[in-house]
Amino acid sequence: MAMTRTKTTGIRRAVTSGLAVAGLLTTVGCSGADTAATGGAPADAAKLKLTATTPAAEGAVAKVNWLLEDEPDSLDLDTQGTSAGRVVLTNVCERLYQLQPDMTIKPFLAEKAATPDDRTLVLTVRDGVTFHDGSEVTADDVLWSLERHADPDMEQSDEFPNVASMEKTGADEITVRFKKPDALFTKALAGDAGIVWNKEQVEKAGADFGTPGQTDACSGPYELTGWKSGDSITLRAYDGYWGEKPLTREVVFRWAADSALVNALKTGAADGTFAESPNTASALRGVKGLAQYYGLSTATLDLIPTERGGLKDPKIRKALSLALDRAGIAKSGYGGFVEPWASPVGSGSWGYAKTEFAAAQKELAATAPASPDADDIAEAKRLVKEAGAPTEPIVIGTDATQGRTVVAGAVRAALQRIGLKGTIKTVPTAQFEEFYSDPQARAEIDVLVADWYISKSDPMGFYDNGLSDSSNNWVGFEDATYDEKVRQALGTLDDAERADLAIDVQKLFADAAVWIPVAQVPSVLVLSDKLTGAPASQAYLYYPWAAGLGAEKG
Amino acid sequence: MPARLARRLAGVLATLFAASFVIFAAVYAAPGDPAVFLAGGRDKLTPERLAAVRAQYHLDEPLVVQYGRWLWDCLHLDLGRSFKYSDQVSDLVAARLPTTLALVAYATLLFVVLGVGAGVLAAVRQSTWVDSAVVGGTTLAASVPSFVAAIALVSVFGVQLGWFPVTGSGNGFAGTVHHLTLPALSLALGALALISRVTRQAMADAAASDHVEAARASGIPEREIVRRHVLRNALGPIVTMCGLVMAGMLAGTVVVETAFGMSGIGSLLVGAINTHDFPVAQAVLLLMVTGYIAVTTVVDLVHPLLDPRVREEARTA
Numbered sequence: 001m002a003m004t005r006t007k008t009t010g011i012r013r014a015v016t017s018g019l020a021v022a023g024l025l026t027t028v029g030c031s032g033a034d035t036a037a038t039g040g041a042p043a044d045a046a047k048l049k050l051t052a053t054t055p056a057a058e059g060a061v062a063k064v065n066w067l068l069e070d071e072p073d074s075l076d077l078d079t080q081g082t083s084a085g086r087v088v089l090t091n092v093c094e095r096l097y098q099l100q101p102d103m104t105i106k107p108f109l110a111e112k113a114a115t116p117d118d119r120t121l122v123l124t125v126r127d128g129v130t131f132h133d134g135s136e137v138t139a140d141d142v143l144w145s146l147e148r149h150a151d152p153d154m155e156q157s158d159e160f161p162n163v164a165s166m167e168k169t170g171a172d173e174i175t176v177r178f179k180k181p182d183a184l185f186t187k188a189l190a191g192d193a194g195i196v197w198n199k200e201q202v203e204k205a206g207a208d209f210g211t212p213g214q215t216d217a218c219s220g221p222y223e224l225t226g227w228k229s230g231d232s233i234t235l236r237a238y239d240g241y242w243g244e245k246p247l248t249r250e251v252v253f254r255w256a257a258d259s260a261l262v263n264a265l266k267t268g269a270a271d272g273t274f275a276e277s278p279n280t281a282s283a284l285r286g287v288k289g290l291a292q293y294y295g296l297s298t299a300t301l302d303l304i305p306t307e308r309g310g311l312k313d314p315k316i317r318k319a320l321s322l323a324l325d326r327a328g329i330a331k332s333g334y335g336g337f338v339e340p341w342a343s344p345v346g347s348g349s350w351g352y353a354k355t356e357f358a359a360a361q362k363e364l365a366a367t368a369p370a371s372p373d374a375d376d377i378a379e380a381k382r383l384v385k386e387a388g389a390p391t392e393p394i395v396i397g398t399d400a401t402q403g404r405t406v407v408a409g410a411v412r413a414a415l416q417r418i419g420l421k422g423t424i425k426t427v428p429t430a431q432f433e434e435f436y437s438d439p440q441a442r443a444e445i446d447v448l449v450a451d452w453y454i455s456k457s458d459p460m461g462f463y464d465n466g467l468s469d470s471s472n473n474w475v476g477f478e479d480a481t482y483d484e485k486v487r488q489a490l491g492t493l494d495d496a497e498r499a500d501l502a503i504d505v506q507k508l509f510a511d512a513a514v515w516i517p518v519a520q521v522p523s524v525l526v527l528s529d530k531l532t533g534a535p536a537s538q539a540y541l542y543y544p545w546a547a548g549l550g551a552e553k554g
Numbered sequence: 555m556p557a558r559l560a561r562r563l564a565g566v567l568a569t570l571f572a573a574s575f576v577i578f579a580a581v582y583a584a585p586g587d588p589a590v591f592l593a594g595g596r597d598k599l600t601p602e603r604l605a606a607v608r609a610q611y612h613l614d615e616p617l618v619v620q621y622g623r624w625l626w627d628c629l630h631l632d633l634g635r636s637f638k639y640s641d642q643v644s645d646l647v648a649a650r651l652p653t654t655l656a657l658v659a660y661a662t663l664l665f666v667v668l669g670v671g672a673g674v675l676a677a678v679r680q681s682t683w684v685d686s687a688v689v690g691g692t693t694l695a696a697s698v699p700s701f702v703a704a705i706a707l708v709s710v711f712g713v714q715l716g717w718f719p720v721t722g723s724g725n726g727f728a729g730t731v732h733h734l735t736l737p738a739l740s741l742a743l744g745a746l747a748l749i750s751r752v753t754r755q756a757m758a759d760a761a762a763s764d765h766v767e768a769a770r771a772s773g774i775p776e777r778e779i780v781r782r783h784v785l786r787n788a789l790g791p792i793v794t795m796c797g798l799v800m801a802g803m804l805a806g807t808v809v810v811e812t813a814f815g816m817s818g819i820g821s822l823l824v825g826a827i828n829t830h831d832f833p834v835a836q837a838v839l840l841l842m843v844t845g846y847i848a849v850t851t852v853v854d855l856v857h858p859l860l861d862p863r864v865r866e867e868a869r870t871a
Binding site for chain 1: 584585587590591593600601604610635638639640641642645646649650653705708709712713716719720721722723812813814815817818822825827828829830
């Protein structure tokens with residue numbers, strides 16, 4: 001459900017090697033001088049403190065320069081939803097619910113939300129909110145926006161399969177009725193499916209809506225004042241904002257990849273960025289004038305087995321999971337900026353029942369050790385023997401990025417440790433994406449070195465991928481109990497009850513090793529040490545992070 | 555003369571037509587499925603959804619039909635909308651073209667002035683230490699790829715010394731010059747070496763010709779000889795080479811654009827190829843081919859003006 005991949009274009013990858021060279025040159029160029037500029041020791045993943053937010057800001061700031069890793073494709077998230085677009089637009093557009101920095105959600109533009117029964121959601125539209133053109137946010141705008149999101153051609157349409165009807169039932173009231181209870185619907189309303197557009201403005205812009213030179217159609221703390229295609233995007237604080245006024249008046253976004261991004265932050269040309277790649281964080285570690293914060297995120301690195309070859313057997317998959325050196329991968333592939341992890345969703349997905357999920361995660365560690373010990377290897381070998389070792393080598397699909405290369409190497413080493421053979425198949429990045437979608441492309445590999453994040457802070461936003469009819473269930477995992485429990489959890493509105501079910505589901509998924517989790521990937525905020533107040537967690541994609549940003553001292 | 559121009563124009567159009575088809579076919583044949591990028595998130599990659607996307611963007615039609623569709627729209631001055639950005643292709647290109655053109659112009663200025671200067675210097679001081687220094691220095695420069703030059707320049711003059719900005723393309727004339735100096739220098743470095751070599755050789759050839767010997771025998775001052783006879787006669791190959799190098803740069807800015815975080819035509823093209831953004835890739839590549847043809851045509855037209863012998867040949871041909 002609304003699973004969105006981290007979009008990393010080939011051009012960014014192509015220059016990753018350049019970054020390493022840049023680091024080398026700087027170090028060589030200034031030996032004896034100030035070498036701290038290229039960062040200190042690698043981070044220790046186990047010691048990364050994952051926080052929700054940074055200390056509150058005290059003073060006003062006239063302008064902040066912010067870096068994105070890429071230019072947004074579009075500022076209409078219904079037609080093209082990418083991370084870069086979200087980072088910008090989340091300050092401009094508001095949603096019916098709001099994801100908080102600690103990854104919980106609360107009603108937002110919907111001032112009140114009532115559930116008279118399991119199949120009805122009544123939203124009351126907040127009073128006194130105006131769009132950036134001065135017109136009032138009405139129930140008609142809300143209904144029109146929801147209908148736009150639900151259109152089959154739009155990005156968020158898959159959030160609406162259980163919706164039976166949506167209608168205006170009062171002057172400022174929308175009633176959504178469901179075919180069956182849907183626990184994730186309100187979570188979707190905190191994401192892109194809950195954006196409230198100004199109907200009149202969107203219709204006026206037509207096909208050009210969201211492209212450079214257009215105005216926004218939202219009600220958030222900032223308004224879009226300019227998008228010079230290929231150059232920059234500028235936001236200015238909206239004077240008529242209904243909520244608290246932002247401390248930062250203007251935010252200018254530019255974009256750069258790898259070494260250019262690192263250099264811009266190093267020289268102070270930019271004040272901050274949410275780093276998508278752990279390499280960026282590692283290159284900027286210990287740089288004077290910059291602070292780094294690591295935040296809760298749902299993102300993980302995983303191995304996704306296919307039904308071809310040896311990994312079709314759950315025993316072999318479990319053996320591989322037991323023998324994999326996750327700590328080694330975190331250290332040499334990602335500079336210690338990822339943490340060995342035993343489930344396919346990061347801790348940012350625990351938007352409720354945090355203690356229960358944390359305890360369950362600890363238990364799962366037995367199936368996915370950080371560093372396998374002798375017992376793990378012995379158990380893995382036993383499983384292989386029981387399964388009857390496959391004779392064909394296991395083909396590991398990857399692209400040439402640094403992290404994935406290291407993971408692929410580690411998988412091969414793990415296979416070797418338990419008496420199996422592995423070969424690595426490296427394809428160009430453009431082709432790599434096809435592995436996710438095309439069973440024919442996948443027919444060439446036995447396991448994919450993958451990354452994944454979910455847009456909702458609920459583990460159940462992930463586990464439908466293990467349903468026997470899911471297109472992301474590549475090994476043909478079929479378990480009636482699992483399917484039943486997933487469906488039950490997705491229809492359970494009570495958080496505590498759903499958490500219990502989710503933990504059961506998670507255990508079944510891990511027992512069958514449908515996917516093999518490797519590490520969780522925190523979100524990284526790099527920020528000038530004169531600024532503070534932005535959230536550090538993955539909420540930066542859905543929460544108006546710039547509104548809280550300001551000077552450290554008043 | 556008009557007949558010659560018409561012939562040339564027809565030739566250019568035929569070249570563009572052929573190039574547009576070859577480019578279209580090449581982009582079409584590139585590995586990867588554009589529908590995957592167009593469909594949205596990974597959970598939407600069901601066969602039905604992919605089929606619907608292919609139909610919507612006409613990706614399920616044969617190559618020739620797709621090309622015909624593109625050509626028809628193109629002849630109506632419609633380059634289409636980008637798959638990746640929902641924007642008009644013409645707007646995307648127009649927004650990025652100035653950056654790349656400014657970068658190439660600046661780099662051209664650098665390699666022409668410095669390259670020709672160094673070449674002339676080496677030629678008039680042939681077989682001295684000056685000559686050796688120029689030849690040695692340019693050999694070194696030619697062996698440094700532009701991305702290495704870019705990284706070295708940016709880390710020394712941008713990050714360490716802080717003299718130049720490290721990203722973006724700047725605003726206003728002064729701002730643009732300030733921002734583009736390092737990228738233009740990295741781009742010009744390899745070309746600079748090439749041009750200085752060509753200049754040196756062309757000057758040496760011209761200096762060895764009979765009429766220079768005759769001029770020297772008649773007692774004309776050396777400075778005059780170098781300026782009016784040697785350099786003038788050597789200009790043909792120098793200008794031709796400068797033109798070719800500059801035309802090549804139009805297609806080769808991507809590495810430098812990436813290293814300096816500038817959104818130009820080069821990075822637009824690479825992004826388009828990686829995401830299978832057909833309309834953008836097609837338009838940018840065609841623009842590059844057009845630029846190449848335009849520059850080489852201008853060089854061809856200028857050549858006779860510089861060299862009376864070529865003019866004579868053209869007339870008799």
